[in-house]
Amino acid sequence: KNQVEQSPQSLIILEGKNCTLQCNYTVSPFSNLRWYKQDTGRGPVSLTIMTFSENTKSNGRYTATLDADTKQSSLHITASQLSDSASYICVVSAKTGANNLFFGTGTRLTVIP
Amino acid sequence: DAMVIQNPRYQVTQFGKPVTLSCSQTLNHNVMYWYQQKSSQAPKLLFHYYDKDFNNEADTPDNFQSRRPNTSFCFLDIRSPGLGDAAMYLCATSRDQVAEGYEQYFGPGTRLTVT
Numbered sequence: 001k002n003q004v005e006q007s008p009q010s011l012i013i014l015e016g017k018n019c020t021l022q023c024n025y026t027v028s029p030f031s032n033l034r035w036y037k038q039d040t041g042r043g044p045v046s047l048t049i050m051t052f053s054e055n056t057k058s059n060g061r062y063t064a065t066l067d068a069d070t071k072q073s074s075l076h077i078t079a080s081q082l083s084d085s086a087s088y089i090c091v092v093s094a095k096t097g098a099n100n101l102f103f104g105t106g107t108r109l110t111v112i113p
Numbered sequence: 114d115a116m117v118i119q120n121p122r123y124q125v126t127q128f129g130k131p132v133t134l135s136c137s138q139t140l141n142h143n144v145m146y147w148y149q150q151k152s153s154q155a156p157k158l159l160f161h162y163y164d165k166d167f168n169n170e171a172d173t174p175d176n177f178q179s180r181r182p183n184t185s186f187c188f189l190d191i192r193s194p195g196l197g198d199a200a201m202y203l204c205a206t207s208r209d210q211v212a213e214g215y216e217q218y219f220g221p222g223t224r225l226t227v228t
Contacts, residue, residue, distance in 0.1 A: 031212040043117070043203050043219030044156070051214060089155065093212045100212045103155035
């Protein structure tokens with residue numbers, strides 16, 4: 001069964017600290033993996049897209065990693081800011097199937113001063 | 114510059130009263146999607162259009178319908194809203210199939226309340 005699991009469900013960190021969010025998936029055949037940031041009451045915004053051959057991709061203070069062998073991805077946030085408070089959603093795309101996007105339930109990050 | 118626009122942002126409707134949510138895009142993308150997202154849950158795909166081809170998810174209730182009169186606009190019609198249909202409805206677009214790596218752009222969503 002194609003699934004995407006994220007951990008932790010929620011996380012509270014102090015401003016300026018780093019954090020890492022995890023995503024494990026069983027989607028096959030794998031096409032790509034995306035990380036989205038979703039502010040409360042807003043639509044998701046793409047942070048990174050990674051294909052099978054990519055191990056690391058950065059977008060400012062966000063760095064995503066992908067291990068296609070173990071089917072794991074992480075999103076590392078450096079020097080967190082209050083504006084990083086949001087839900088972070090991992091989405092995995094399969095190469096086949098009409099519904100080929102599988103969403104994780106997200107990690108709710110709260111950055112406190 | 115808004116690229117995927119949803120109106121209204123907040124919609125209140127009565128139990129059983131038909132409601133229509135709208136989405137428009139300035140990206141000229143081929144694919145438009147409608148998602149339902151309930152609190153603390155992942156977005157759930159209801160259906161999508163690839164150009165004029167309508168693709169309904171197997172578990173999308175018949176109560177939900179969609180129209181895409183042209184490339185720019187897509188509507189979500191809920192024929193008889195129930196209390197369980199209260200959710201955030203997200204519209205998204207992509208130039209082509211996301212499995213090919215195309216970016217997916219989301220609108221800000223419409224928060225639907227059913228009273």
